[in-house]
Amino acid sequence: MLEIKNLSARIGDKEILRGVNLIVPDGEIHAIMGPNGAGKSTLSYVLSGREGYEVTGGEAIYNGQDILALTPEARAAAGMFLAFQYPVELPGVGNANFLRTALNAVRRARGEAELDAVAFLKLARAALKNLSMQDDMLKRNVNVGFSGGEKKRNEVLQMALLRPGLAILDETDSGLDIDALKIVAEGVNALRSPVFSALVITHYQRLLDYIVPDRVHVLAAGKIVRSGGPELALELEARGYAGLEVA
Amino acid sequence: MSATVETRDTVEALSVEKYKYGFTTEIAMEEFPKGLNEEIVRLISAKKGEPDWLLAWRLKAFALWQKLEEPHWARVEHPPIAYDELYYYAAPAAPAPKSLEEVDPALLNMYEKLGIPLNERAALAGVAVDAVFDSVSVATTFRETLAKSGVIFCPISEAVREHPELVRKYLGSVVPYGDNYFAALNSAVFSDGSFVYIPKGVRCPMELSTYFRINARNTGQFERTLIIAEEGASVSYLEGCTAPMRDENQLHAAVVELVAMDDAKIKYSTVQNWYPGDAQGKGGIYNFVTKRGACRGKNSKISWTQVETGSAITWKYPSCILQGDGSVGEFYSVAMTHNHQQADTGTKMIHIGKNTTSTIISKGISAGHSNNTYRGLVKIMPNASGARNYTQCDSLLIGDQCGAHTVPYIESRNASAKVEHEATTSKIAEDQLFYCRSRGLSEEDAVGLIVNGFCKDVLKELPMEFAVEAQKLLAVSLEGSVG
Numbered sequence: 001m002l003e004i005k006n007l008s009a010r011i012g013d014k015e016i017l018r019g020v021n022l023i024v025p026d027g028e029i030h031a032i033m034g035p036n037g038a039g040k041s042t043l044s045y046v047l048s049g050r051e052g053y054e055v056t057g058g059e060a061i062y063n064g065q066d067i068l069a070l071t072p073e074a075r076a077a078a079g080m081f082l083a084f085q086y087p088v089e090l091p092g093v094g095n096a097n098f099l100r101t102a103l104n105a106v107r108r109a110r111g112e113a114e115l116d117a118v119a120f121l122k123l124a125r126a127a128l129k130n131l132s133m134q135d136d137m138l139k140r141n142v143n144v145g146f147s148g149g150e151k152k153r154n155e156v157l158q159m160a161l162l163r164p165g166l167a168i169l170d171e172t173d174s175g176l177d178i179d180a181l182k183i184v185a186e187g188v189n190a191l192r193s194p195v196f197s198a199l200v201i202t203h204y205q206r207l208l209d210y211i212v213p214d215r216v217h218v219l220a221a222g223k224i225v226r227s228g229g230p231e232l233a234l235e236l237e238a239r240g241y242a243g244l245e246v247a
Numbered sequence: 248m249s250a251t252v253e254t255r256d257t258v259e260a261l262s263v264e265k266y267k268y269g270f271t272t273e274i275a276m277e278e279f280p281k282g283l284n285e286e287i288v289r290l291i292s293a294k295k296g297e298p299d300w301l302l303a304w305r306l307k308a309f310a311l312w313q314k315l316e317e318p319h320w321a322r323v324e325h326p327p328i329a330y331d332e333l334y335y336y337a338a339p340a341a342p343a344p345k346s347l348e349e350v351d352p353a354l355l356n357m358y359e360k361l362g363i364p365l366n367e368r369a370a371l372a373g374v375a376v377d378a379v380f381d382s383v384s385v386a387t388t389f390r391e392t393l394a395k396s397g398v399i400f401c402p403i404s405e406a407v408r409e410h411p412e413l414v415r416k417y418l419g420s421v422v423p424y425g426d427n428y429f430a431a432l433n434s435a436v437f438s439d440g441s442f443v444y445i446p447k448g449v450r451c452p453m454e455l456s457t458y459f460r461i462n463a464r465n466t467g468q469f470e471r472t473l474i475i476a477e478e479g480a481s482v483s484y485l486e487g488c489t490a491p492m493r494d495e496n497q498l499h500a501a502v503v504e505l506v507a508m509d510d511a512k513i514k515y516s517t518v519q520n521w522y523p524g525d526a527q528g529k530g531g532i533y534n535f536v537t538k539r540g541a542c543r544g545k546n547s548k549i550s551w552t553q554v555e556t557g558s559a560i561t562w563k564y565p566s567c568i569l570q571g572d573g574s575v576g577e578f579y580s581v582a583m584t585h586n587h588q589q590a591d592t593g594t595k596m597i598h599i600g601k602n603t604t605s606t607i608i609s610k611g612i613s614a615g616h617s618n619n620t621y622r623g624l625v626k627i628m629p630n631a632s633g634a635r636n637y638t639q640c641d642s643l644l645i646g647d648q649c650g651a652h653t654v655p656y657i658e659s660r661n662a663s664a665k666v667e668h669e670a671t672t673s674k675i676a677e678d679q680l681f682y683c684r685s686r687g688l689s690e691e692d693a694v695g696l697i698v699n700g701f702c703k704d705v706l707k708e709l710p711m712e713f714a715v716e717a718q719k720l721l722a723v724s725l726e727g728s729v730g
């Protein structure tokens with residue numbers, strides 16, 4: 001379970017999060033929607049430990065552990081995963097090598113045996129097949145020369161292999177055509193289980209047609225200003241975010 | 248960025264004593280008196296039982312060296328070298344072993360420890376090794392196997408005795424004794440090194456390798472390597488180097504000469520891991536080396552690949568003289584500097600023949616307080632119609648206390664020549680590190696992965712057995728650089 005209590009954070013002098021409160025129980029998928037500049041991406045970066053964001057107050061507890069004190073790699077080992085809005089290119093680094101290194105780092109941290117190249121390839125090929133992706137995805141360099149859709153699919157592939165307990169998807173739908181959107185959504189839905197939860201950050205309701213959330217929260221000016229069921233997303237789509245800050 | 252601050256803090260926080268080859272070996276040594284004079288040159292020559300022509304050559308080189316001045320055009324700084332305080336010859340005191348069985352077990356153990364088993368049964372399959380310890384070759388493996396195909400692979404001191412006509416014909420023919428200060432010094436006092444001869448039409452059946460080890464204190468190592476590939480012959484050769492950790496700087500001034508005749512191919516790979524000095528820049532090897540290959544025959548090819556991670560100072564420019572029409576020169580280089588290391592390295596491609604081509608791929612990585620310079624010359628002579636060169640120089644900076652410099656010279660005297668040069672300088676981006684770390688990689692593993700990716704175009708040129716080793720070496724050499 002993820003429990004965010006009164007979380008405040010800033011970049012430089014700029015206050016971005018101003019007391020976020022949120023609980024995501026295991027087995028649930030929560031959506032966070034909100035206007036540009038509301039702090040959606042900041043929330044995902046603060047939760048995954050990116051440098052440059054200063055936490056000024058509050059806590060984030062995942063499975064009983066205060067994650068804000070952990071390095072990004074320790075958060076990954078604890079079961080957290082951030083699907084990036086803009087996946088980063090790593091020139092010269094093969095995707096298979098990257099995935100195996102990451103998977104083994106996480107397995108090592110969890111006290112599981114590392115996978116050799118053969119066992120890894122078997123696992124990776126099965127995951128590719130489930131996600132309707134080509135095998136050549138593994139041979140290419142990490143995100144180099146990938147289309148926007150391929151980059152997002154690569155994030156979902158990583159998520160499928162790392163099997164996180166908590167996934168944070170930061171506007172994973174941006175720049176995706178409808179087919180790619182479905183593949184990404186299927187990737188998330190396939191992980192649904194009583195021990196998996198997700199925080200889906202999105203700007204549009206469209207993604208939520210495919211990943212149906214248990215709860216929808218509206219983040220505006222650094223605070224959760226409304227929460228509700230899936231119908232809230234539809235309402236936002238119809239009326240926009242105007243006036244929410246005072247709600 | 249805060250990543251840089253953390254990088255610097257990490258560098259300073261860690262005392263970097265990760266050099267795992269820094270041990271010394273206790274063995275009875277024979278050393279000539281320290282200092283350099285004509286008498287020492289004569290002693291070395293006599294010790295080797297050399298013919299008069301070679302002694303005369305050494306003495307000419309020594310006389311010239313005394314008149315020359317140390318070069319200071321490279322972007323490296325060091326206190327004056329006390330040439331008179333050095334020992335110019337050090338060798339195990341026991342008589343030279345005639346076979347592997349006679350090699351001192353202490354030496355065999357040392358090479359074992361370095362990961363170079365000299366016992367042929369335990370040796371890396373398909374690789375013949377010449378092991379050079381301080382001033383002499385102590386063992387050469389697989390000589391009989393090689394002899395069956397006519398390949399000569401032996402210490403150069405032995406080649407002088409057994410194959411004088413070959414040595415006399417080629418020694419100094421690519422790097423004359425007066426080429427430069429350190430080449431002159433080497434010509435006067437070289438004591439051993441490897442000799443390789445591949446006869447016409449023979450493809451050398453194994454990888455050849457020389458492993459250089461400096462052990463003795465205050466001793467310079469001046470090895471000389473000579474490789475000749477006759478018409479249609481081909482060979483792949485690899486050298487590795489290590490030295491104990493010592494507070495004094497030690498001098499290593501080698502000369503390597505390659506000769507490729509018609510359609511011959513020589514691939515020369517180096518994994519240089521001399522002791523780099525400590526985190527404060529104390530100690531380490533001065534690696535002042537002259538390496539040059541002559542593509543004498545038409546359609547011949549010489550390819551240099553180097554991974555340079557060690558040495559306090561590296562000063563070397565493996566070069567190709569592309570004399571034969573259609574000949575090909577290649578230079579693939581990874582030079583990594585950390586702490587207070589300095590590297591000034593690159594290549595010269597001299598296009599003389601028609602339709603000659605050269606490729607230069609240089610990857611420089613600087614961390615800590617180090618300085619890393621690429622210096623290269625591409626020269627197209629008037630008769631080199633249709634000559635082509637492609638140069639790519641990329642520099643990667645880790646932290647904000649280090650430097651990367653690129654000094655390319657291009658001289659074209661033929662209007663039909665095509666010369667391309669591309670250069671980039673980048674830092675490991677904070678978002679790349681964060682991306683890797685959010686997938687569970689430690690900061691050091693992330694840097695290792697990114698650096699290895701950066702060097703991939705060069706590492707893939709190494710013989711497969713050594714590519715993995717080189718990747719590990721890069722990762723180890725980076726420990727504490729940022730993580």
